[in-house]
Amino acid sequence: MILYALVLVLLGLGIHGLLAKRNLLKKIIALAILDYGVNLLLIVVGYRAGGGAPILLPGEDPAAFARGSVDPLPQALVLTSIVIGLGVTMLLVAMALRLHQRYGTLDVDRMDRLRG
Amino acid sequence: MDPVLAGLAALVVLGSAAALAMRNLLSAVIAVGIAGMGLAILFLLLGAPDIAITQVVVEVIVVTVMIRAVARTGDEEEGRPRSPAAILAGAGAALVIGGAALAAFAALPPLGAPRPTPSFWYLAESLPGAGAANAVTAIVLDFRGYDTLGEATVILAAVAGALVVARGSGGGAAGERDGAEAAEPAEAPAPAAPAAARGREEAIRAQG
Structure with a gap:
């Protein structure tokens, strides 16, 4: 239950940061936190109480393994999601640096006023 | 706990x-x-x-x-005081979104008891079907290989986009740059390329 609460808090912090922060780097950080929340939610939904990693050890019974392991499918998709999150963050940081170069600030309100 | x-x-x-x-x-x-x-x-x-x-x-x-x-x-980060109306609107939005999120979370399976209907097949087939002891590896590289191909495509697009954004000439904003940014070597060759292209165009026009 504490893990679901953690997911909820991370999602809330991420949305709050995205909406309320004015600094672009802060917004990128908030997006990363939102990303954490979503990834953790998927892993937690696939978690099985007392289950081990979905790796078949030598000599382990395959049928017992299929029943006792945690769900591997969300893990495979979260693996993809984390790496794509990295790509998105890189692109956003490049854009933020570019905007800073042009406007001399990372503050979205001031960028709005300084039309170039 | x-x-x-x-x-x-x-x-x-x-x-x-x-x-x-x-x-x-x-x-x-x-x-x-x-x-x-x-x-x-x-x-x-x-x-x-x-x-x-x-x-x-x-x-x-x-x-x-x-x-x-x-x-x-x-x-x-530059800070500015927020208006009371904005704080009130934020609190209201937090209440609404939080309530909806709590309702949605109530529908999730309890922690530790997932409903992995298709995953039983993946778990059972990863060794005989894909030859991988690690079920996650089997899914990423074999059963759902096209997803991974799509991921690689997204990464390529993101890296290409980041490179273009970071190295582009900036659409004539040179005058707004401060000295430290303009002195960067990566920026130097960019304005030269369009000029050279224009010169070539004019040369072609002169010949024709």
């Missing part, structure tokens, strides 16, 4: 909240790094070692790049 999980959850929440609350951007980036590393340990405890490894690697890269960005842009 497991005290280790509770401690890690507290670490992740503290790191994230500090990252959003701190005025100093360098401290904020370091705080989000702490949260990400705590999350990696949490993934490890939840039976997801592959995710934990990936999370550590990605977190290191993200924090490095963000520190580089902070070093380039200056590390103080």
Whole structure:
């Protein structure tokens, strides 16, 4: 239950940061936190109480393994999601640096006023 | 409740909240790094070692790049007081979104009892079908290989986009740049290329 609460808090912090922060780097950080929340939610939904990693050890019974392991499918998709999150963050940081170069600030309100 | 999980959850929440609350951007980036590393340990405890490894690697890269960005842009966030109406609207939105989220979370399966209907097949088939003892590897590289191909495409597009954005000539904004930025060597060759192309066009026109 504490893990679901953690997911909820991370999602809330991420949305709050995205909406309320004015600094672009802060917004990128908030997006990363939102990303954490979503990834953790998927892993937690696939978690099985007392289950081990979905790796078949030598000599382990395959049928017992299929029943006792945690769900591997969300893990495979979260693996993809984390790496794509990295790509998105890189692109956003490049854009933020570019905007800073042009406007001399990372503050979205001031960028709005300084039309170039 | 497991005290280790509770401690890690507290670490992740503290790191994230500090990252959003701190005025100093360098401290904020370091705080989000702490949260990400705590999350990696949490993934490890939840039976997801592959995710934990990936999370550590990605977190290191993200924090490095963000520190580089902070070093380039200056590390103080400008603060301004918020109007009472904005605070009230924010609180209202938080209540509505939080209520909807709680209702949605109530419909999730209880912690530790997933409903992995298709996953039983993946777990049973990963060794005989894909030849991989690690079911996650079997899914990423074999059963759902096209997803991974799509992921590689997205990464390629993101890297290409980041390179173009970081190295482009900026649409004639040269006058607005400060000295330190304009002196960067990566920016120097960019304006030369259109000029050369124009020269070639004129030469072709003169011949014709």
